[in-house]
Amino acid sequence: MNDPSRPVLPAEAEVDLRAISANVASLTRHAPSAEVMAVVKADAYGHGLEPSARAARAGGATWLGVAQIAEALRLRAAGDTGRVLSWLHVPGDAFTDAVAADVDLSANATWGVDEIAAAARAAGRTARVHLKIDTGLSRAGASADDWPALVDHALTAQADGLLEVVGIWSHLAWADDPKHPTTDRQAEAFEAALDVAHARGARPEVRHLANSAAALTRPDLHYDLVRPGLAVYGLSPVPDLGGPADFGLRPAMTLRARLALVKQVPAGSGVSYGHAYTTPRATTLGLVPLGYGDGVPRAAGNCGPIWVAGRRHTIAGRVSMDQVVVDLDGRPDVAEVRAGDLVVLFGDGRDGQPTAQDWAEAVDTISYEIVTRIGSRVPRTYLDAGS
Structure with a gap:
């Protein structure tokens, strides 16, 4: 029966948080050797940031991922105290607020390292930084030519006690076709970048490359952490290979x-x-x-x-x-x-x-x-x- 005390809604988007939790649990089974970062950017793909994040945590996500610092700060304001990574920034962004809130930050270039280091000095705490290498998407991330300088710059700031390089990562261009040669080339470029960083003294906690599609179809790319987004909400990132049920997912x-x-x-x-x-x-x-x-x-x-x-x-x-x-x-x-x-x-x-x-x-x-x-x-x- 309708509740007479509540107005009837002309339209609604009903979100089943139980499905989100179950989807994350399924993803942990697909990637048993890695931790799971549930990507909740863009208001959790339209599902609602805070409730979806809580449901993802309940399903076993040990990390949350967002694009913008403002999204990460909303999670902190809502009481989330776990690991959160924010990765899309511009010069002058709210880095000090992010460092003070213990939000992990990504750096694509030396200017990012400099601004994060300055924020760490202002916040009075060590920043946690993930260095991003462009392995072939030609979007965010340092180029192969710029990568050694970025790593060296970050390790200098680490030696000064301003930041810690806790992650190295990249993003795939063609993971919805698991056999596409681009993915293999990106994996090779990622390995090369890891070798360069290791030779210079970087010892990251987590290496991460796999999105939803790779988390479901490329176990060789799971590394220490997978970053599913769409799959968290029960939609198939590889519809040509199977629908949600084929991967143990349910649309939320x-x-x-x-x-x-x-x-x-x-x-x-x-x-x-x-x-x-x-x-x-x-x-x-x-x-x-x-x-x-x-x-x-x-x-x-x-x-x-x-x-x-x-x-x-x-x-x-x-x-x-x-x-x-x-x-x-x-x-x-x-x-x-x-x-x-x-x-x-x-x-x-x-x-x-x-x-x-x-x-x-x-x-x-x-x-x-x-x-x-x-x-x-x-x-x-x-x-x-x-x-």
Whole structure:
């Protein structure tokens, strides 16, 4: 029964924290020789930073990973005291706050080492630093030519007692294809970088390279720590090789809404802006109060799947800022559909409901983007062990 003391939500993203914990536990079994860093950047891929982090810890994550220092400080403010790594910074960032909060920091260049060392001096404590080598992604990380100088610079600051080089790491470009030669070349470059660092005196606690895909499919790349992101939330990083269940994962987010209107229209009715869809017959239309302002891809017009009345339907016409329309086909079994009925845009796929992967394929993107782009206007509701 509905709780009369609570307003009915037009739409919600329900996050099953039990699934997140179970997914992390499954990942620890996939990488038994390594620790697990649950990546909770970007508001935990849209699932909610603090509750998702707690669920990941409960599932066995000994580390948490974020991009920005502000995300790491939110975790500390929420009471997380375990290891947290932040890796995407700019000159003048909040390094002092991060060091004071015992947040591990990544350095890609000597300027980063200098700013972290200055922050350590200001905070009055030794900073924990992970040096990043670019092994072929050509994004963050020192180039092979710059790597020796970065290592030497960091070890000088370590000798001064300002920081400790606790990690060496890199990121993979093509791990969603486990047999792609790029991954092997990156592994070779990573080994070479480790050799250079070791020869210069670095003795890191952790070496880490594997993302979700490599954590699941490349045990040779697990090293001391794996960094799953998407898999933490129960989505497959290698959909061509298998769905979530094939890897012991369960999608944690279900995006649902309540129909705002159900009405009959005649054949030939133009639907939504530009009449990109015209009803081929007399039919029933349902109005769903979610649009691109909530993170529904505008490209999902005439192709985004929605579960209504026990079967899949497709968005009719363009996606608007706040709403989409679905053609219910005028079939007899939808005659009882009413405003207020629940519909599902994506979930765990049980009983044939659409998944985030289905949406990704419909709009030619990846499931990462589907869940991460769900906006703040959509309330997150949580299921936990007490639910």
